Amino acid sequence: MRRRRRRDARPWTARWTLTWRILAVNILTVLILALGVIYLDAFRNKLSKERVHRTEREAQITAIIANSLPPDKRLPALAAISKSTGSRIRLFGPDGRLVADSWTITGPTYRLRDPRQERWMKDVARALDRGFNFIVGAEYAPDFVEPADDTIAAWPEADQAKRDNLVTSTIRTAPDLTPVLSAAAPVAGGALLVTSNERSLVRSMRKQRATLALAMGVAILISILLSLFLARTIVRPLRRIAISAHRVRLGRAREVRVPRLPSRRDEIGLLARSVSDMSQSLRHRIDNIEAFAADVTHELKNPLASLRSAIDGLDTVKEPALKQRLMEVAREDVVRLDRLISDISEAARTDAELARARFEPVDLGLLIEQLIASWDSRREKGDARIAYARPRKESAMVLGDPGRLARAIDNILDNAVSFSPPGGLVEIAASHVGNRVRIRIDDEGPGVPEEAREAIFNRFHSIRPEDEHFGRHSGLGLAIAKAIVEGHDGEISVFDRDDAPSGARFTISLPAIEQQ
Numbered sequence: 001m002r003r004r005r006r007r008d009a010r011p012w013t014a015r016w017t018l019t020w021r022i023l024a025v026n027i028l029t030v031l032i033l034a035l036g037v038i039y040l041d042a043f044r045n046k047l048s049k050e051r052v053h054r055t056e057r058e059a060q061i062t063a064i065i066a067n068s069l070p071p072d073k074r075l076p077a078l079a080a081i082s083k084s085t086g087s088r089i090r091l092f093g094p095d096g097r098l099v100a101d102s103w104t105i106t107g108p109t110y111r112l113r114d115p116r117q118e119r120w121m122k123d124v125a126r127a128l129d130r131g132f133n134f135i136v137g138a139e140y141a142p143d144f145v146e147p148a149d150d151t152i153a154a155w156p157e158a159d160q161a162k163r164d165n166l167v168t169s170t171i172r173t174a175p176d177l178t179p180v181l182s183a184a185a186p187v188a189g190g191a192l193l194v195t196s197n198e199r200s201l202v203r204s205m206r207k208q209r210a211t212l213a214l215a216m217g218v219a220i221l222i223s224i225l226l227s228l229f230l231a232r233t234i235v236r237p238l239r240r241i242a243i244s245a246h247r248v249r250l251g252r253a254r255e256v257r258v259p260r261l262p263s264r265r266d267e268i269g270l271l272a273r274s275v276s277d278m279s280q281s282l283r284h285r286i287d288n289i290e291a292f293a294a295d296v297t298h299e300l301k302n303p304l305a306s307l308r309s310a311i312d313g314l315d316t317v318k319e320p321a322l323k324q325r326l327m328e329v330a331r332e333d334v335v336r337l338d339r340l341i342s343d344i345s346e347a348a349r350t351d352a353e354l355a356r357a358r359f360e361p362v363d364l365g366l367l368i369e370q371l372i373a374s375w376d377s378r379r380e381k382g383d384a385r386i387a388y389a390r391p392r393k394e395s396a397m398v399l400g401d402p403g404r405l406a407r408a409i410d411n412i413l414d415n416a417v418s419f420s421p422p423g424g425l426v427e428i429a430a431s432h433v434g435n436r437v438r439i440r441i442d443d444e445g446p447g448v449p450e451e452a453r454e455a456i457f458n459r460f461h462s463i464r465p466e467d468e469h470f471g472r473h474s475g476l477g478l479a480i481a482k483a484i485v486e487g488h489d490g491e492i493s494v495f496d497r498d499d500a501p502s503g504a505r506f507t508i509s510l511p512a513i514e515q516q
Contacts, residue, residue, distance in 0.1 A: 028226065032219040036212040044205050048171070048179070051198050055087070055183040056167050059194040062089060063185035066192055079105035086110055087196035092162070094189035096152035110197040112144070115176045122176070125206060129177055144172035144180040158184035158191040178202045237261060237268050241275050248279050300340060307333040344476065357401040359488075361513055364396040364405070364430050364437055371410055372428070375417075384420040386413075389429040396430045396437045397513040400488045408484035408492075411477035412441050412506045419445030419504070432512055439508040447496045447504045456494065457482040485510070 062081055066074050078089045082102030086109045091100040103109070115122065133140070147154035157168040161184035169183040174197060182195040240259050261272040310330040317323050372388050398405075416426045424444040431438055448456060457478050485492045490510040497503040 024226070028219065028223050033216060036215060040205070040208055040212055043208055047201055047204060051179075051201055052169050052171065052181055052183070055181045055194055055196060056169050056185075058085060058087065059169075059183035059185040059192060060167050062194060063187045063192040066091060066187050075100045075102075075105065078102045082106050082109055085196070087194050090150070090155075090158075090193040090195075091187060092152040092155075092158060092190045092193065096159075096162075096190075098150050099190065101150075110199075112174045112180075112197060113176045113178075118176065128209065129202075129205075141171045141173045141179065144174050152191055155182070155184065155191075155193055157182055158193045160184070161186050162189075162191040234268060237264075237272060241272055244279070245275060248282065300337070303333040303336045303340070307337070357404065359399040359401060362398050362400050362402045362405060363394050364398060364439065364510075365391045365393065367402060367406055368409060368428060368430060368439070371406060371413065375413065383422055384417045384424050384426060386417075386426045386428065389427070391430050391432070395432050398437050398488070398510045399513060400510070404484045405488065408481040408508070409439065409441075411481040412492075412508070415477060416441050416443035416445070416504070416506070419443055421445065435512055435514070436509050437512045439510075441506045442497055442500070442503055444500060444503045447502050448494050453494050457492070 058081075062078065065077055065081070069077055074091065078091065078100055079102045081087075082089045083106045087102075088109060089100075089102040090098060093099045152158045152162060157170045160168045165186045167183060167185045169181065172180045172182070174180050178197055178199050179201055180195060180197050182193060184191050184193045186192075237259065244259070259272050260276045261269045263269075264272070307330055310326045310333065313326045314323060314330075317326060368388060369390055372386055375386060413426065413428070420426055420443050426444075427440075427442040429440045431440075482492050485508055488510055490508060492506070492508050495505045495507070497505045
């Protein structure tokens with residue numbers, strides 16, 4: 001049991017509701033993906049701006065150098081710069097024609113690759129590039145194509161630099177989706193154009209994307225582990241609760257210990273404790289029903305056995321006086337059986353009727369007064385006297401079923417009258433004390449021994465006055481009274497009287513209606 005409790009106790013998640021756990025697991029992967037995409041897009045934009053700025057600075061510095069050199073030394077200088085930077089430098093004259101090209105000396109410093117001649121892995125990489133651009137909504141740059149007529153008119157950025165006398169730049173896309181950067185600066189009435197295939201930018205992007213993919217893989221793994229953990233924290237206790245509930249349904253309630261999961265404060269813990277309480281209540285109710293059935297069987301057998309003996313004796317006995325006595329015994333047994341059946345029916349209905357009853361405000365002072373009037377007019381009380389100290393009107397108000405409350409008080413009053421000595425006095429009082437209404441019923445009988453004060457509220461408790469008429473009580477009256485009082489969230493108890501030499505004091509305590 002200790003091992004199972006330790007396994008269910010997870011303090012850092014004990015107060016997380018299932019809603020938050022499920023949301024956390026579902027959002028984690030999406031959140032990491034969104035953050036990764038945002039980071040990668042920001043990284044690409046920053047890197048692209050840095051490379052464009054660097055190309056623009058190269059074009060501007062190269063133009064200054066070209067302006068400072070005589071025409072015959074410009075081409076060697078441009079070739080040297082092109083070789084060191086890996087770019088291609090073109091110089092256009094005032095008429096827009098190509099004056100110098102660094103590749104005529106250095107040869108190609110970069111090559112635009114044909115994607116059809118590359119391995120399939122590059123196709124996968126380019127497909128991922130397209131997918132990423134689609135996700136972030138990036139605008140596609142125009143395709144880069146070397147012009148057939150290499151003049152300044154074929155390069156809008158160079159033409160704009162010449163016309164506006166400022167540095168301009170453009171990004172185009174090579175056939176393999178790598179960027180081609182071009183920047184132009186004005187030079188002596190013409191323009192200088194620098195172009196470069198920035199493959200390193202794509203490599204940096206793909207490297208960052210690989211890192212992001214790795215992070216995504218880790219995130220997915222963590223999400224799977226969290227999902228398994230979530231399934232364990234939800235499915236396993238639910239399975240244990242379901243198995244326990246199934247065993248209860250099969251009628252094995254006494255063998256079942258439904259897990260209560262006291263360390264959990266989420267919906268699973270609430271469900272576990274509710275099912276556990278429900279199974280314990282069901283077990284208690286089943287035990288009560290079985291005990292009640294056994295008691296009923298035992299109590300019915302006694303008068304039935306006596307009745308059978310009396311009837312069997314009628315066939316053999318000839319003496320009229322003895323026959324008359326047997327008939328009286330049979331009549332008393334029938335009365336006792338009738339009383340038993342009525343009280344058994346009442347006891348069986350009490351719990352069910354209280355569960356369905358709609359409580360209403362009840363003035364216990366008026367209710368007890370009506371009961372006393374009923375005893376004076378219709379009930380057997382011998383020569384016992386009943387005294388009632390009626391409280392102020394509506395000062396003893398409770399919520400309840402007036403009929404049931406009357407039955408509970410009537411049963412206790414009947415018990416007090418039956419134990420009263422000849423000419424004895426039964427006193428009743430009701431008062432509002434704090435937030436409770438307290439009913440007190442005192443008699444002058446022998447009292448209740450301390451060891452029997454719990455037992456007298458059990459069903460079929462059979463200790464009765466020696467001179468009581470046979471069959472008058474079934475032993476269910478106080479049990480019914482206790483069930484009714486507890487059904488009204490009240491308490492019933494019995495003590496010895498402290499203001500008389502002998503006698504019992506029954507008290508009923510019920511929640512009072514708050515005074516407005």
